Amino acid sequence: MELQFDALVVGSGLAGLRAALEIPEGLKVGLVSKVFPTRSHSGAAQGGIGAALSNEEPDSWEWHMYDTVKGGDYLTDQDAAETLAMDAARAVYELEHMGVPFNRTAEGKIAQRAFGGHTRNYGEGPVKRSCYAADRTGRVVLDTLFGKALEKKIHIFSEVYMIDLIIEKGHAAGIVTYDLATGAVEIVRARAVLIATGGFGRVYKTNSNCFSNTGDGVYLCFRNGTPLEDMEFVQFHPTGIYPLGVLVSEAARGEGGILKNGLGYRFMPDYAPTLKDLAPRDVVSRAIDTEIRQGRGVNGRDYVHLDLTGLGADKIEEKLSDISSFARIYLGVDSATEPIPVTPTCHYMMGGIPTDLNGRVLDKHGKPIIGLYAAGEAACVSVHGANRLGTNSLLDLVVFGRRAGISIAHDEKNLHLSDISRDIVNELTSKINAIKRSKGPKPASLRARIRQIMTDCCSVFRNNDDMEKGLEQILSIKEQYRSVSIDNKADKFNTDLLDAIELESLLGLAEVILVSAIARTESRGAHYREDYPQRDDHNWLKHTMVTAGSDGLEISFKPVKITKFEPKARTF
Amino acid sequence: MKIILRVFRFDPSVDEAPYYRNYSVQAEPYERVLDCLNRIKWEQDGTLAYRMSCAHGVCGSDAMKINGRCALACQKLVRDCEADLILVEPLPSFTVLKDLIVDLNPFFDKVNFVHPFLYAGTPPEKERLQSPEERKKMGESIRCILCACCTAACPVVNENENFLGPAPLVQAFRRIFDSRDTQKIERLDQLDVEDGVWACLNHYECTRVCPKEIPVTKYINTIKREIKKILGPSPE
Numbered sequence: 001m002e003l004q005f006d007a008l009v010v011g012s013g014l015a016g017l018r019a020a021l022e023i024p025e026g027l028k029v030g031l032v033s034k035v036f037p038t039r040s041h042s043g044a045a046q047g048g049i050g051a052a053l054s055n056e057e058p059d060s061w062e063w064h065m066y067d068t069v070k071g072g073d074y075l076t077d078q079d080a081a082e083t084l085a086m087d088a089a090r091a092v093y094e095l096e097h098m099g100v101p102f103n104r105t106a107e108g109k110i111a112q113r114a115f116g117g118h119t120r121n122y123g124e125g126p127v128k129r130s131c132y133a134a135d136r137t138g139r140v141v142l143d144t145l146f147g148k149a150l151e152k153k154i155h156i157f158s159e160v161y162m163i164d165l166i167i168e169k170g171h172a173a174g175i176v177t178y179d180l181a182t183g184a185v186e187i188v189r190a191r192a193v194l195i196a197t198g199g200f201g202r203v204y205k206t207n208s209n210c211f212s213n214t215g216d217g218v219y220l221c222f223r224n225g226t227p228l229e230d231m232e233f234v235q236f237h238p239t240g241i242y243p244l245g246v247l248v249s250e251a252a253r254g255e256g257g258i259l260k261n262g263l264g265y266r267f268m269p270d271y272a273p274t275l276k277d278l279a280p281r282d283v284v285s286r287a288i289d290t291e292i293r294q295g296r297g298v299n300g301r302d303y304v305h306l307d308l309t310g311l312g313a314d315k316i317e318e319k320l321s322d323i324s325s326f327a328r329i330y331l332g333v334d335s336a337t338e339p340i341p342v343t344p345t346c347h348y349m350m351g352g353i354p355t356d357l358n359g360r361v362l363d364k365h366g367k368p369i370i371g372l373y374a375a376g377e378a379a380c381v382s383v384h385g386a387n388r389l390g391t392n393s394l395l396d397l398v399v400f401g402r403r404a405g406i407s408i409a410h411d412e413k414n415l416h417l418s419d420i421s422r423d424i425v426n427e428l429t430s431k432i433n434a435i436k437r438s439k440g441p442k443p444a445s446l447r448a449r450i451r452q453i454m455t456d457c458c459s460v461f462r463n464n465d466d467m468e469k470g471l472e473q474i475l476s477i478k479e480q481y482r483s484v485s486i487d488n489k490a491d492k493f494n495t496d497l498l499d500a501i502e503l504e505s506l507l508g509l510a511e512v513i514l515v516s517a518i519a520r521t522e523s524r525g526a527h528y529r530e531d532y533p534q535r536d537d538h539n540w541l542k543h544t545m546v547t548a549g550s551d552g553l554e555i556s557f558k559p560v561k562i563t564k565f566e567p568k569a570r571t572f
Numbered sequence: 573m574k575i576i577l578r579v580f581r582f583d584p585s586v587d588e589a590p591y592y593r594n595y596s597v598q599a600e601p602y603e604r605v606l607d608c609l610n611r612i613k614w615e616q617d618g619t620l621a622y623r624m625s626c627a628h629g630v631c632g633s634d635a636m637k638i639n640g641r642c643a644l645a646c647q648k649l650v651r652d653c654e655a656d657l658i659l660v661e662p663l664p665s666f667t668v669l670k671d672l673i674v675d676l677n678p679f680f681d682k683v684n685f686v687h688p689f690l691y692a693g694t695p696p697e698k699e700r701l702q703s704p705e706e707r708k709k710m711g712e713s714i715r716c717i718l719c720a721c722c723t724a725a726c727p728v729v730n731e732n733e734n735f736l737g738p739a740p741l742v743q744a745f746r747r748i749f750d751s752r753d754t755q756k757i758e759r760l761d762q763l764d765v766e767d768g769v770w771a772c773l774n775h776y777e778c779t780r781v782c783p784k785e786i787p788v789t790k791y792i793n794t795i796k797r798e799i800k801k802i803l804g805p806s807p808e
């Protein structure tokens with residue numbers, strides 16, 4: 001049986017849920033997610049959501065906007081940064097009204113704490129801007145929005161995977177789903193489709209992301225002709241627990257934690273004299289990797305120490321208890337008395353599906369694709385530019401998720417249902433059967449190689465030669481993928497098959513990341529080229545766009561929107 | 573080191589009865605049981621089915637019975653498993669759909685039953701005020717990841733499928749003790765029934781297994797006391 005909706009939201013993280021809540025009664029909304037909604041990766045967010053509420057100390061949205069632009073190394077579209085910062089307070093109050101249990105100040109207001117790159121008075125020093133609920137802000141915001149979705153009785157399809165996106169003659173027509181429980185492949189038609197499928201940190205070996213972050217939505221847009229924007233900008237968070245990659249939020253440094261090298265020396269003031277340990281993530285990750293490369297890792301190994309021992313057990317228990325339990329469970333380290341071994345971990349994708357300020361997906365000429373929307377980490381508004389600041393993602397999800405929902409409500413009158421031929425189901429079913437019959441390599445072995453290649457050639461430091469070699473290897477794996485095989489031939493709960501399908505997303509996205517990173521011959525934000533160590537505004541103050549063309553990938557560029565802040569040298 | 577994972581296998585559409593299969597895996601003591609399962613699935617036997625996602629105890633996907641105890645496979649380390657044989661089974665009390673995957677719909681239905689969202693009147697322009705002391709009353713309940721370990725481990729749930737069970741009670745606790753919620757009496761009233769809060773017999777199994785260290789039983793008892801205090805002694 002074919003399902004149809006007025007609006008179909010793919011992804012039930014915060015971006016998808018927030019958008020779905022905005023779509024008015026009267027329109028039939030469907031929410032499709034490959035995991036049960038509260039299992040979505042948004043629930044892993046720890047540190048907080050940024051807004052200049054001035055609850056702890058004076059703050060202003062203009063400062064927040066400035067930090068977002070400067071943190072993004074001036075690649076941020078400033079109209080987007082302005083929208084984000086101006087709408088932040090409203091968005092956070094709204095979350096409070098919906099029920100998010102924020103920590104509180106003595107006066108009963110939402111408590112705030114310092115976070116990397118967020119400053120007072122245009123860079124003078126750190127400011128307390130992150131609104132938080134202990135170190136599980138994402139969890140409680142996700143619970144809260146999910147509760148609202150239950151209250152609103154939104155149709156939720158859990159453990160249902162989007163395996164294709166249908167764009168007919170410039171219109172989104174619907175998606176094709178694979179039901180994990182039954183193996184059924186179905187067409188779901190919709191007048192509007194919103195992609196909110198999150199990031200794809202799983203392209204890298206060490207990462208803070210969940211297993212389901214394989215970027216399917218981003219890849220399927222790309223496969224169906226939409227460009228991808230700024231894909232070379234991959235954020236490595238400075239403090240992943242060594243060697244797992246599990247995240248220790250910047251909140252740990254916001255609350256007073258400091259980084260030390262193998263000599264026990266606090267190195268961040270040498271790299272960022274004003275913000276020190278609270279400099280933006282690209283700066284801190286490079287500093288850590290530089291210390292390690294120069295032989296000052298702990299015991300000569302590839303990690304440094306995050307020292308929380310100055311905070312005291314009480315503060316850790318009250319504000320960082322999840323983090324301290326990660327250190328205890330996974331390393332047997334008591335963070336109140338011993339330092340935590342940390343190393344940069346792949347964390348966030350600044351790039352993604354290009355959208356306007358209202359969630360409408362743009363084609364390579366900058367024109368909206370009718371009926372197609374995107375929000376959250378999958379999208380590139382671009383509000384994070386070349387490097388996202390901590391707490392700005394959760395904010396992005398609720399601000400731009402809501403705006404995408406409003407757009408759908410607004411555009412709805414002009415959107416219609418299109419027919420989708422059953423051929424696509426037959427085609428995908430044969431593809432699945434071919435994987436089941438094949439005798440070629442297994443998904444896990446190919447996946448492990450992709451992740452190793454990307455980690456080796458396209459992490460915190462990059463150069464042309466290594467990336468060119470990496471790209472060649474990725475292309476050869478792409479060839480091998482054509483005969484990928486699996487053990488499991490069953491229809492029910494065949495996660496083996498889904499591993500194989502997700503691998504196609506990872507491969508496609510790895511290629512786009514490399515092609516974008518090779519093209520950009522400058523260093524900016526998270527993209528640091530050893531062979532081009534300077535930022536080059538004259539040639540590169542522009543967004544990279546990669547589109548799948550008939551003979552391979554096509555690269556084009558799009559200007560950056562600059563309104564209030566002229567690009568300046570970036571010092572912290 | 574080499575360890576043996578003895579894993580429950582069952583595909584109700586094919587197998588007449590569940591069976592166990594032993595897998596030998598190479599694992600480091602600091603690795604997670606989830607890493608072992610992944611190694612089996614990726615390298616030895618792709619037919620094994622289980623849920624997982626975050627791999628660090630924050631999403632609630634991979635609750636299962638490990639050496640007889642409900643736990644998250646991503647939070648249980650090889651070195652904590654004592655013996656070099658690790659027994660892995662699906663969560664009890666739920667219907668097995670395949671191998672380690674159980675049908676959690678009845679669980680989520682019971683969570684939904686307590687209305688896990690805030691009821692509150694028209695909000696002020698800015699945030700509602702709530703003192704740190706009031707906020708603390710919700711305690712650790714906000715850590716819940718709906719993994720269902722507690723419900724699966726509860727001996728009462730095991731015998732009485734109508735009992736609401738510990739996880740929904742934790743969800744209810746969070747709203748009952750949220751000073752912003754306006755439905756406290758209705759919420760207490762809803763739980764003041766035989767299969768609500770009173771079915772709990774203080775076995776503490778839920779508290780023992782909760783991977784987020786939520787004092788589940790204590791919260792259930794706090795609800796019981798609050799019911800007595802606010803609604804008066806219950807009819808029975």
Ligand SMILES: Cc1cc2nc3c(=O)[nH]c(=O)nc-3n(C[C@H](O)[C@H](O)[C@H](O)COP(=O)(O)OP(=O)(O)OC[C@H]3O[C@@H](n4cnc5c(N)ncnc54)[C@H](O)[C@@H]3O)c2cc1C
Nearest residue numbers: 011012013015034042045047048162198376377391393394
């Ligand atoms: C450990 C960690 C901590 C973080 N802490 C913070 C923080 O403190 N502050 C902050 O601002 N940001 C933080 N971030 C970043 C932020 O959490 C993420 O960027 C954000 O949650 C992404 O949300 P989303 O709604 O875009 O997608 P997600 O929450 O990742 O959800 C994606 C959804 O898409 C669904 N999906 C994916 N593919 C498919 C498919 N093929 N078919 C169907 N459904 C699909 C999934 O099931 C899921 O529901 C953190 C990130 C991590 C990893």
Ligand code: SF4
Nearest residue numbers: 726772773775776778
């Ligand atoms: S304390 Fe109550 S809910 Fe918890 S296991 Fe015992 S009977 Fe079940």
Ligand code: SF4
Nearest residue numbers: 716717719720722782
């Ligand atoms: S209370 Fe604990 S065991 Fe129960 S569902 Fe929540 S997190 Fe899991």
Ligand code: FES
Nearest residue numbers: 625626627632646
């Ligand atoms: S995989 Fe998320 S809790 Fe274990």
